[in-house]
Amino acid sequence: MPPLVPPFVLDVMLEIPAGISILFGPSGAGKSTLLDCIAGLVRPDVGCVRVAQEVWFDSQKSVDLPVHQRRVGYVFQSLALFPHLSVEQNIAYGIAQRAPQERSQRLEEVFQAFGIADLRRRKPAEISGGEAQRVELARALVTDPQVLLLDEPMSGLDEELKASIIADLRAWRTAKNIPILYVTHSKNEAQALGDRRIVMRAGRVIDQESAPMQG
Amino acid sequence: MKLAACVAALLLALGMPIAYWLAYATWRGKFLLEAVVALPLVLPPTVLGFYALLAMGPHGPLGKFWFVAFGHGLAFTFGGLLFASMFYSLPFAVQPLMNAFEGVDPRLLNAAAVLGAGPWRRFASVILPLSLPGIVAATVLCFAHTLGEFGVVLMVGGNLPGITRTASIAIYDNVQALQYGEANRMALVLLCFSFVVLAIVYGVNRHARRLWTPWTGR
Numbered sequence A: 001m002p003p004l005v006p007p008f009v010l011d012v013m014l015e016i017p018a019g020i021s022i023l024f025g026p027s028g029a030g031k032s033t034l035l036d037c038i039a040g041l042v043r044p045d046v047g048c049v050r051v052a053q054e055v056w057f058d059s060q061k062s063v064d065l066p067v068h069q070r071r072v073g074y075v076f077q078s079l080a081l082f083p084h085l086s087v088e089q090n091i092a093y094g095i096a097q098r099a100p101q102e103r104s105q106r107l108e109e110v111f112q113a114f115g116i117a118d119l120r121r122r123k124p125a126e127i128s129g130g131e132a133q134r135v136e137l138a139r140a141l142v143t144d145p146q147v148l149l150l151d152e153p154m155s156g157l158d159e160e161l162k163a164s165i166i167a168d169l170r171a172w173r174t175a176k177n178i179p180i181l182y183v184t185h186s187k188n189e190a191q192a193l194g195d196r197r198i199v200m201r202a203g204r205v206i207d208q209e210s211a212p213m214q215g
Numbered sequence B: 001m002k003l004a005a006c007v008a009a010l011l012l013a014l015g016m017p018i019a020y021w022l023a024y025a026t027w028r029g030k031f032l033l034e035a036v037v038a039l040p041l042v043l044p045p046t047v048l049g050f051y052a053l054l055a056m057g058p059h060g061p062l063g064k065f066w067f068v069a070f071g072h073g074l075a076f077t078f079g080g081l082l083f084a085s086m087f088y089s090l091p092f093a094v095q096p097l098m099n100a101f102e103g104v105d106p107r108l109l110n111a112a113a114v115l116g117a118g119p120w121r122r123f124a125s126v127i128l129p130l131s132l133p134g135i136v137a138a139t140v141l142c143f144a145h146t147l148g149e150f151g152v153v154l155m156v157g158g159n160l161p162g163i164t165r166t167a168s169i170a171i172y173d174n175v176q177a178l179q180y181g182e183a184n185r186m187a188l189v190l191l192c193f194s195f196v197v198l199a200i201v202y203g204v205n206r207h208a209r210r211l212w213t214p215w216t217g218r
Helices: A031-039 A087-095 A100-114 A129-141 A159-175 A187-193 B002-024 B030-042 B045-056 B061-070 B078-103 B106-114 B119-130 B132-147 B151-157 B167-176 B180-211
Strands: A019-024 A048-051 A054-058 A072-075 A147-151 A179-183 A196-201 A204-210
Touching: A019 A031, A019 A159, A019 A187, A031 A048, A031 A072, A031 A147, A031 A179, A072 A129, A072 B106, A087 A100, A087 A129, A100 A129, A100 A159, A129 A147, A129 A159, A159 A187, B002 B030, B002 B078, B002 B132, B030 B078, B045 B061, B045 B078, B045 B151, B078 B119, B078 B132, B078 B151, B106 B119, B119 B132, B132 B180, B151 B167, B167 B180
Parallel strands: A019 A179, A019 A196, A072 A147, A147 A179
Antiparallel strands: A048 A054, A196 A204
């Protein structure tokens, strides 16, 4: 019997340095699948995912670190804020195990960095699209991830909001020296943010280039 | 009331892992367990009661085990009635819980996992609170369904005043004895209770939907 879902071949060998790498490519190129493989939400048949000195996945050595142990920051294509929690509780979710003092300090840092301190008591249904986008970013970054994955995090936002969030991200990139993989279809976003561009098509990387460093 | 409260509490504890497994397991044969859980919905209560009675009888596996463990039989006792009622009301716990668990947006579970939450924390902090309407529905439906039980109770529990006599059997007894006034009083209490229970379920569902609307764009 033929499989219900045709198999998807993702054949990628990439080394991603610190800074923002823009992932370009048409729909179905495998960009989101690549991010899911890194995060551990999709299990590749064969291959290896290594971050710094840590091996997160290695099919040969049967290593498969569970998603919740990978220390990934991930902003999904469609927003996934917990609807029953306030903005503050959403952002604090990933640092619940930290000491109370450290937690408060980290929360204050991201509230100030993303300009969302006024929203802390509101529920996700009570904030706008741009605000929700910021809360998502703040929630992903507050955990101090080892790698940040952003899957079209600004689709559907107006230009003014995009510029403001781009500024937030650039400031964060300067402060935290971690690899950031950013999926977008927008050339403006790519130019404003990317230290490096990776072009994918049909599950393969077809081009890589470094861009001049932005502020 | 005592039986209904015990059944509702125990079925909530038992129904959650079953519903969780049915909602998230990828095993192909899980429809078999779904069919077993749904059996009491289609089986006549007397059939269910008959097999429960056989299982709890002195030669049945459950009855033998109970005798060895506690020194007395299980049939026609409150414990026996509890067992049979739990199986009879199982779908009323599992179905709403399963629907509620399945209704939780998988993106939220992925987000929780990425934020460092293991399976238990994901269940406690995302699945459970977002399934509250289903949990309320399951509890209330189990309670109400057990309260109105008749066939299974009669087969397994008999009609022992103070031990296994339930409200619905007491109404039947009163009608048989032509005591329509007493039967009417009890029936009215059950009717009002059922209405209040259903109103609570629908009210909670409506409130939860309003509170926990996911962000959909503004």
